[in-house]
Amino acid sequence: MRVLVAYSSKYGATRGIADRIGDRLRDAGHEVDVERCDAVEYPEGFDAFVIGSAAYMSNWRKEARKFVRRNRELLEQRPTWLFSSGPLGTARVDKDGNDVLVGARPKQFEEYEDELHPRGTMVFFGALDPDKLRGPHKMLHWMPENDALPTGDFRDWDAIDAWAEKVAAELAKTPA
Numbered sequence: 545m546r547v548l549v550a551y552s553s554k555y556g557a558t559r560g561i562a563d564r565i566g567d568r569l570r571d572a573g574h575e576v577d578v579e580r581c582d583a584v585e586y587p588e589g590f591d592a593f594v595i596g597s598a599a600y601m602s603n604w605r606k607e608a609r610k611f612v613r614r615n616r617e618l619l620e621q622r623p624t625w626l627f628s629s630g631p632l633g634t635a636r637v638d639k640d641g642n643d644v645l646v647g648a649r650p651k652q653f654e655e656y657e658d659e660l661h662p663r664g665t666m667v668f669f670g671a672l673d674p675d676k677l678r679g680p681h682k683m684l685h686w687m688p689e690n691d692a693l694p695t696g697d698f699r700d701w702d703a704i705d706a707w708a709e710k711v712a713a714e715l716a717k718t719p720a
């Protein structure tokens with residue numbers, strides 16, 4: 545199957561996850577393009593879609609939201625999976641005992657689940673390198689330590705591989 549992995553990434557963490565998903569899908573025999581959401585020229589040429597964005601302030605980035613809006617009909621008709629790259633740190637549950645990955649689901653997922661009926665949605669831990677921050681995000685440097693976001697690379701490659709392999713296996717069962 546021809547699969548498009550389309551991503552939106554501000555500082556590169558989500559791009560890394562998209563590349564990795566692309567590699568696993570290729571390993572499984574699919575033909576895969578990994579492209580930025582705003583650089584996709586001919587989405588109609590793909591049989592299936594994996595779309596991912598970093599989450600900022602609980603929202604997917606604008607270019608990913610635009611991609612979904614522009615291609616809504618296509619995504620409704622073809623197998624589609626969504627992923628978000630979000631929470632930082634090593635804690636799996638928050639101070640109230642809630643699953644961090646559930647709490648980090650971007651606001652758009654509920655709407656997209658209703659409208660696109662994706663085959664799956666997933667949240668992965670992300671990464672934050674303070675030296676890369678630009679614009680208003682730089683202010684994070686001056687935040688009191690308690691409020692500051694954890695910095696480091698928390699991407700869980702095993703979880704990413706496992707999810708991508710599941711997507712690949714489901715695609716293999718899907719008639720072209």
Ligand SMILES: Cc1cc2nc3c(=O)[nH]c(=O)nc-3n(C[C@H](O)[C@H](O)[C@H](O)COP(=O)(O)O)c2cc1C
Pocket residue numbers: 552553554555556557558559598599600601602603629630631632648669670671672681684693
């Ligand atoms: C200002 C700021 C706000 C953020 N807000 C959220 C958020 O609301 N939810 C979340 O899960 N992650 C949040 N993050 C973490 C990023 O989503 C995470 O670092 C992500 O992996 C970055 O991906 P990118 O490098 O592809 O942009 C935030 C990070 C920054 C710097």
